[in-house]
Amino acid sequence: GDSVTQMEGPVTLSEEAFLTINCTYTATGYPSLFWYVQYPGEGLQLLLKATKADDKGSNKGFEATYRKETTSFHLEKGSVQVSDSAVYFCALSGGTDKLIFGTGTRLQVFP
Amino acid sequence: NAGVMQNPRHLVRRRGQEARLRCSPMKGHSHVYWYRQLPEEGLKFMVYLQKENIIDESGMPKERFSAEFPKEGPSILRIQQVVRGDSAAYFCASSTDSGYGYTFGSGTRLTVV
Numbered sequence: 001g002d003s004v005t006q007m008e009g010p011v012t013l014s015e016e017a018f019l020t021i022n023c024t025y026t027a028t029g030y031p032s033l034f035w036y037v038q039y040p041g042e043g044l045q046l047l048l049k050a051t052k053a054d055d056k057g058s059n060k061g062f063e064a065t066y067r068k069e070t071t072s073f074h075l076e077k078g079s080v081q082v083s084d085s086a087v088y089f090c091a092l093s094g095g096t097d098k099l100i101f102g103t104g105t106r107l108q109v110f111p
Numbered sequence: 112n113a114g115v116m117q118n119p120r121h122l123v124r125r126r127g128q129e130a131r132l133r134c135s136p137m138k139g140h141s142h143v144y145w146y147r148q149l150p151e152e153g154l155k156f157m158v159y160l161q162k163e164n165i166i167d168e169s170g171m172p173k174e175r176f177s178a179e180f181p182k183e184g185p186s187i188l189r190i191q192q193v194v195r196g197d198s199a200a201y202f203c204a205s206s207t208d209s210g211y212g213y214t215f216g217s218g219t220r221l222t223v224v
Contacts, residue, residue: 004153042217046213099146101154102153
């Protein structure tokens with residue numbers, strides 16, 4: 001079945017460092033891909049999405065490109081801030097409305 | 112425009128009791144989804160409902176768990192005879208007919224003691 005694999009955390013960075021969180025997927029057909037962010041004690045917020053190959057989703061300085069040839073959707077940010085500390089989830093939707101999530105990657109940014 | 116409202120935010124139950132979790136979708140949203148997040152894990156799909164119908168319950172445990180989304184009122188996720196392994200965060204999401212605007216609530220954190 002469809003699945004999402006994320007790099008394990010925690011990822012620990014200093015403020016203004018470059019961030020990459022890897023995400024690869026397995027799916028039949030052409031899924032939509034998402035990154036969600038979860039701050040402590042809160043629900044998930046949609047960070048960005050891409051619905052077809054080569055699409056680039058971006059929001060708040062984060063971006064990710066839908067790479068069909070490598071089945072990847074890696075999350076990047078050029079300069080992280082302390083306020084970016086959270087858990088990041090990669091997810092896919094195979095057209096059935098339900099989302100399939102990766103296990104999440106905790107990001108810790110220190111000043 | 113209120114988002115997806117879940118209550119209670121925190122729920123403590125003793126083993127063997129029943130837990131009822133409520134979810135009010137966003138205004139204009141007619142589709143509701145329930146997910147469970149075990150400690151240090153990602154969210155796992157449980158069930159997808161529309162008004163008065165269960166569309167997909169492939170992620171629901173076979174016993175003790177049930178869900179409904181009545182014509183009037185919130186969606187309810189019900190867990191009977193809770194066990195310690197049911198301790199988790201339960202998230203609800205809602206969307207419009209087309210799946211647009213998929214939005215999560217803040218979750219209910221269930222602790223079974």
